[in-house]
Amino acid sequence: MRLSATSLGWTAGARQIVSDVTVDIAPGETFGLIGPNGSGKSTLLRLMAGLVPRGKGSVMLNNDPLAKLPRQEVARRIAFVEQQVETSDALSVRDVVELGRTPWLSALAPFGMSDAEIVRDALDAVGMADRMAQGWSTLSGGERQRVQIARALAQRPRVLLLDEPTNHLDIHHQLALLRLISRLPVTVILALHDLNQAMDCDRLGVMEGGHLIACGPPAKVLTPERLATIFRVRATTLRDPADNATLFRFHCLEE
Amino acid sequence: MASGVMPRRTALGALLRPVVLWGMPGAIVLVVAILAGVAIGETPLPFSMVAAVIANNLWGAGYDVNLIDAGIIWSYRLPRTLVAAACGAGLALSGVVLQALVRNALADPYLLGVSAGASTGAVAVTILGLGGGMIGISGGAFAGAVLAFVLVAALARAAGGGSAQLVLAGVAGSQLFNAITSFLIAKSANAEQARGIMFWLLGNLSGVRWPDVWLAVPMAGSGFLVCLMFVRSMDAFSFGASAAASLGVSVRQVQVMLIGMATLMTATMVSLVGSIGFVGLVIPHAMRFVVGPRHARLIPASALAGAIFLIAADVVSRVLIPGQVIPIGVVTALVGAPGFALILIYNRRRL
Numbered sequence: 001m002r003l004s005a006t007s008l009g010w011t012a013g014a015r016q017i018v019s020d021v022t023v024d025i026a027p028g029e030t031f032g033l034i035g036p037n038g039s040g041k042s043t044l045l046r047l048m049a050g051l052v053p054r055g056k057g058s059v060m061l062n063n064d065p066l067a068k069l070p071r072q073e074v075a076r077r078i079a080f081v082e083q084q085v086e087t088s089d090a091l092s093v094r095d096v097v098e099l100g101r102t103p104w105l106s107a108l109a110p111f112g113m114s115d116a117e118i119v120r121d122a123l124d125a126v127g128m129a130d131r132m133a134q135g136w137s138t139l140s141g142g143e144r145q146r147v148q149i150a151r152a153l154a155q156r157p158r159v160l161l162l163d164e165p166t167n168h169l170d171i172h173h174q175l176a177l178l179r180l181i182s183r184l185p186v187t188v189i190l191a192l193h194d195l196n197q198a199m200d201c202d203r204l205g206v207m208e209g210g211h212l213i214a215c216g217p218p219a220k221v222l223t224p225e226r227l228a229t230i231f232r233v234r235a236t237t238l239r240d241p242a243d244n245a246t247l248f249r250f251h252c253l254e255e
Numbered sequence: 256m257a258s259g260v261m262p263r264r265t266a267l268g269a270l271l272r273p274v275v276l277w278g279m280p281g282a283i284v285l286v287v288a289i290l291a292g293v294a295i296g297e298t299p300l301p302f303s304m305v306a307a308v309i310a311n312n313l314w315g316a317g318y319d320v321n322l323i324d325a326g327i328i329w330s331y332r333l334p335r336t337l338v339a340a341a342c343g344a345g346l347a348l349s350g351v352v353l354q355a356l357v358r359n360a361l362a363d364p365y366l367l368g369v370s371a372g373a374s375t376g377a378v379a380v381t382i383l384g385l386g387g388g389m390i391g392i393s394g395g396a397f398a399g400a401v402l403a404f405v406l407v408a409a410l411a412r413a414a415g416g417g418s419a420q421l422v423l424a425g426v427a428g429s430q431l432f433n434a435i436t437s438f439l440i441a442k443s444a445n446a447e448q449a450r451g452i453m454f455w456l457l458g459n460l461s462g463v464r465w466p467d468v469w470l471a472v473p474m475a476g477s478g479f480l481v482c483l484m485f486v487r488s489m490d491a492f493s494f495g496a497s498a499a500a501s502l503g504v505s506v507r508q509v510q511v512m513l514i515g516m517a518t519l520m521t522a523t524m525v526s527l528v529g530s531i532g533f534v535g536l537v538i539p540h541a542m543r544f545v546v547g548p549r550h551a552r553l554i555p556a557s558a559l560a561g562a563i564f565l566i567a568a569d570v571v572s573r574v575l576i577p578g579q580v581i582p583i584g585v586v587t588a589l590v591g592a593p594g595f596a597l598i599l600i601y602n603r604r605r606l
Contacts, residue, residue, distance in 0.1 A: 051500055075503025082501075085494040088360065089548035095490075102491050103503030107484055155502075 001077060001158035001187055002027050002062050008047045009056035009210075017043045021057070021212045023205060025187055032198045032218075033191040035207030036231060041191040042083065044207065045161050048189065049080040061159070075103035079152035080161045081145075087136065094132040096147050097122055100154030122153040125180055127173070141168035149177065162190040166197065195222060195231070196247050206230060219246075228253060273551075281559050285340065292336035292566040293328055296573055300324055309333070335463045339569040339583075340562035341471035342524040343534055347542075347561025348478050349517035350535035351553055355489040356510055357418045363536035364521040367421070367514070368428030370530035372403020373522065374456050375432045378439045382448055392455065393526040400522035403432050408514075418496065457582035458531035460569055467527050478520040479558050485513055486550040493548070533587040534561055537595045544602045564591070
């Protein structure tokens with residue numbers, strides 16, 4: 001599903017958090033959002049999900065304006081995983097993932113066998129299938145992250161928005177998650193901090209001060225000058241003899 | 256994807272199964288509780304007589320019963336027990352709704368100023384003579400409750416409309432209306448009026464007659480149905496309003512509908528029997544321990560438990576001290592608090 005955002009913006013008081021972001025994301029594309037802390041990545045994702053009240057600009061899903069679609073219809077197309085969520089309810093892992101079926105259910109279409117199967121598949125995909133009955137409050141940060149991702153998968157969305165999904169994950173699960181995402185037949189937009197992981201995206205968008213200042217293939221976007229000015233690091237490129245991949249090693253640039 | 260033939264049957268089955276499995280036993284338990292509530296009292300009456308009187312009145316069965324006993328059962332105890340059940344269910348449901356939407360464990364039906372407004376309305380009618388005798392204490396209480404809620408909701412909206420703002424606006428509104436009530440009592444009530452108001456504020460079912468039943472029972476019934484329609488939406492609020500929105504819930508619409516319904520229910524109950532505390536706060540928590548946090552179970556369980564709890568509290572309030580009725584709000588807390596303490600201790604590992 002194509003997602004096109006036109007001049008998205010959001011102001012908190014006098015502060016412009018996101019201003020005039022226009023970007024077109026192709027069906028099936030994996031689009032990475034990078035940028036320093038506070039550059040507006042999370043807010044941009046929330047704007048794209050239609051979750052920001054009084055946001056400026058418009059988002060189109062294929063040919064439908066997001067603002068005109070009923071909330072339930074949006075949730076069938078877009079799933080969103082926030083950076084951190086909390087609940088005081090004593091929910092189990094299964095309960096949380098079952099929430100992902102909410103947009104597909106109604107009083108006349110109750111939770112059924114096929115929904116249970118989708119929930120199980122989603123938990124399988126993040127390697128939490130054997131933990132279904134465990135309480136959410138007893139999970140570690142990384143496990144919670146994976147359960148939330150399973151919840152988003154259970155929504156069976158066509159567009160998946162992920163806000164720093166690799167946070168809290170151990171290295172195995174970081175790589176497993178990125179591999180899972182790259183294999184999904186859906187459009188994925190994710191905010192990332194690890195620039196080496198960002199290299200695997202189809203395209204990257206660089207945020208700074210609320211503006212999308214660059215957008216394109218990773219190798220074109222992550223130039224030494226940009227790394228120096230935006231991220232304030234000097235990068236040396238290394239080549240991994242195992243698969244000939246390029247990777248960065250970073251050195252902090254002083255002010 | 257599932258085949259096209261099966262879903263119709265399985266969907267219908269999935270709808271009917273919980274109704275048969277849980278609804279029927281629940282209804283039976285409720286009916287037994289109501290019969291028990293009618294049978295037990297200062298003058299204990301046997302079940303058979305209760306059943307005979309009800310049959311006589313419902314379809315003219317023509318059993319031979321003592322007229323005085325029949326009067327006690329039909330005009331006094333039965334309406335009282337039915338209203339107790341409706342109030343218990345209504346208050347427990349309101350508690351579940353507010354706790355789910357406001358995301359606050361301390362939320363109860365009176366959070367948004369309903370009970371404070373009701374007391375001000377009742378006092379305005381009894382002491383100031385507002386309405387010139389045209390509206391009774393119930394009418395005044397209902398008007399006060401709705402007025403207080405509207406003010407609280409407007410304040411919360413003006414402050415940004417988040418759940419923290421709603422709680423704080425509720426605190427401000429309750430304080431204001433409680434202060435007005437106290438001011439009116441201190442300024443113009445005589446001792447007899449003050450005692451009457453006090454008694455009403457703590458909850459009192461002794462004035463209940465059939466017309467009250469026709470208000471309370473349909474109110475609780477429709478509230479229950481509305482809550483059942485929104486069980487999935489309430490589940491979706493587990494991770495907050497924003498997460499609910501991303502799961503496809505029309506947050507504003509659900510909030511207006513459910514909080515409006517809960518307030519209407521609470522205002523009706525408070526205006527009929529006074530502000531009975533404890534039920535709306537604690538029954539939902541107790542039921543969470545028993546059936547878990549998912550609302551598809553929590554809603555029916557809370558409604559049933561609230562109804563039974565208040566029937567039992569009413570019985571206790573009638574029989575505890577012979578010849579004297581204790582305010583039911585006192586009984587709910589006296590009996591309920593130790594009971595809830597036991598549940599808390601028993602479940603300490605699950606928290």
